[in-house]
Amino acid sequence: MTFTYNPTTTLGKTRLYAQDTVTANAIFSDEEMQVFLDENSQNIFLAAADALDIIASNQVYTLKVMSNNGLSTNGASVAAALHTQAQALRDKATSGLGSTSTGVVIVPNPDDPYLEYR
Numbered sequence: 168m169t170f171t172y173n174p175t176t177t178l179g180k181t182r183l184y185a186q187d188t189v190t191a192n193a194i195f196s197d198e199e200m201q202v203f204l205d206e207n208s209q210n211i212f213l214a215a216a217d218a219l220d221i222i223a224s225n226q227v228y229t230l231k232v233m234s235n236n237g238l239s240t241n242g243a244s245v246a247a248a249l250h251t252q253a254q255a256l257r258d259k260a261t262s263g264l265g266s267t268s269t270g271v272v273i274v275p276n277p278d279d280p281y282l283e284y285r
Contacts, residue, residue, distance in 0.1 A: 184215030
């Protein structure tokens with residue numbers, strides 16, 4: 168399993184949005200990131216959203232609600248924030264999809280003899 172991070176590549180951009188950019192603290196291998204891309208038609212935002220959802224679901228990364236020596240963590244809050252970020256990436260990926268506006272305006276030809284029948 169390999170780990171590379173080059174933010175000019177599709178895989179690197181996915182890592183950037185999934186917040187998995189540090190080799191020493193790698194969460195996903197290149198092969199795993201490629202699966203996210205393959206499952207989402209190479210859409211970096213949807214692939215990163217899936218990666219964030221996996222991270223949010225993993226208790227090892229989000230921990231549980233704990234307090235020790237004045238330090239505390241709240242895994243549920245961390246997971247909720249990751250899910251929110253994943254949804255924001257999905258929204259970004261799908262904005263404009265399904266829109267019927269193409270930016271093209273069709274103007275009828277006034278000399279068209281069939282115009283009144285349309």
